[in-house]
Amino acid sequence: MTSPLVRIRGLEKRFDLSGGLLEQIKFEGGRFRRKQEAVHAINGVDLDVNRGEALCVVGESGCGKSTVARTVMGLLSPSAGEIEYDGNRIDHLEGKDVLPYRRKMQMIFQNPYASLNPRMTIQQTLEEPIRFHHPDWSPMQIRDKIHEVMHSVGIDPDWGSRFGHEFSGGQRQRIAIARALAVDPEFIVADEPISALDVSIQAQVLNLLMDAQESRGLTYLFITHDLAVVEHFGTRVAVMYLGRVCELADTQTLFATPRHPYTQALLSAIPKLEDDRPNHIRLQGEVPTPVNLPSGCVFHGRCPYANDRCRQEIPELIATDGGARVACHAVEEGRL
């Protein structure tokens, strides 16, 4: 088996909430104490992204899926853990050493209204990354490249002198994709790339991403909350809850036989066309805050199958007979 393109090991990310030293000092029980608080966005995530696949990371708001995407891209530095790209560790690189990876790894953001610079024409937007990564290219080469990417995302190359605001949401997202493709990346991190778009436009952009994957041999890390999209698009799926991966499986396996109780609840909550009534699995309570993580399994407070072991011991991702990897004591013990 070939080695994965991106390897994430023991990734953790905390965001400090407590501010400066003076803000941390609290008066409690007759004496001054230093109190620190942090949001535990990711708590030990191991993931491999294989060449040519689309690995989808799903979960609800606050589960850490976007933080994983940003940390992999180097937009955030991890609090602990390692990220390897093609066998080389990249999470501690600085300055010039990062540049070759920046070209190979590109990102598409959720909101195409915020991710395009309003003062730049489309031509300038697409030129910038090419000039930056290929300073030796001639103006002709650059022009041809821009022509090629605009054509491949379905934007008329003659529109290069227009500004972002002259385009609709779907067209802007196409331009954002063109910008990512302009430097011939191998690996694209897409953070909710179609969530802000209308249904008929979602299908167009999803088709575009699939075409690009096929013609350019791209590898995707696809972050989304929309499970219907995952079922259609993903090769493998990682389901996240409170900063941990609770189930990792091939898309088909996951949708046919979800094992983790959270995955089951999440799948049952998608409204389907053939439903006459909502028929979801009801979970108790709500997602706890990532500031004070629950002990043991992060899901135990809402899980109908939780027992004492779940409340104390953190479950590891363990391979099951179905081929899925599940972090659940109940599945491991055969209770579920």
Added chain:
Amino acid sequence: MALLEVKNLDVRFAVRGGDLKALRGISFSLDKGERLGLVGESGAGKSVAAFSILNLIARPGYIAGGQILFEGTDLAAMSERELSKIRGNRIAMIFQDPMMTLNPVLTIGTQMVEAILAHRRISKKAARDIALDRLKKVQIPSPEKRLEQYPHELSGGMRQRVIIAIALLLDPEIIIADEPTTALDVTIQAEIMALLLDLCEQENVALMLITHDLGVVSQVTQRMLVMYSGRIIEQGPTREIINDAQHPYTQGLINALPQMGEPGERLFQIPGSMPSLKNVPSGCPFHPRCRFATGQCKQAMPDYVRSGNVDVACYEVSNLIEQEKHMQEAES
């Protein structure tokens, strides 16, 4: 008589360079206890339709024509004073973002009591009891405590429950819900939708649900109408439309859903995007994106034809129906 009957409603926005026609003669009705879904993409006019029922469209928008008959009286012709007796009382609204609806500097209890006292002459104590009862109905844990809390102390799902409780305060006949779960996570969305459906059934309240999510429409509503560029292009029983949509746009919308495609295969896609109100195409507004468009479609907006129990505005569909008739006549 239908509880609510909208006839030829025409809503425009007066802007420089002429009026933008946001709604162009839409007609539909809502019966007592019925659940109706309004579906369409952004810019189709579904929110404008919902807002104009209570005349909540802000300037420069105005109702240019048509009637909104609520139990026989025309809401479009009512004064602000008369309307305020209906808003929140007989017809309640639920908006997309609960944080925008709730006042951040008042406790939940104060806001609920205020809403009741605006319409009923009862004591504060009695109003508080009603508020508590509604919070129990929406299954909020420890409802007494919630009355004393401020909106920011509640989670998104809890806030939307409070909003539903407020909508139910005065036993309305109609609840208009504008994308009530769009801002929420999938599992919370499922909870809220199930709750709204249960309550509407229990209390026999009519629901007008505005959403872009066809799955939700199919789960919750009995009838639906599909809007495109300020027009209703198809309306009828939800199940019938979902299973066998007639209008090419509705068909495209359903087929474009990832759950309709084979995994890994290209999805069906409708080319282009919804026209802006500034340059609405002539004739059928969908014709530039339609696979079946002919010269006829560019000239005039098609009239509604009936297919099964569904009303559709499409020349292609009406031509097919004509053909079928001829064939049957020829056979007999």
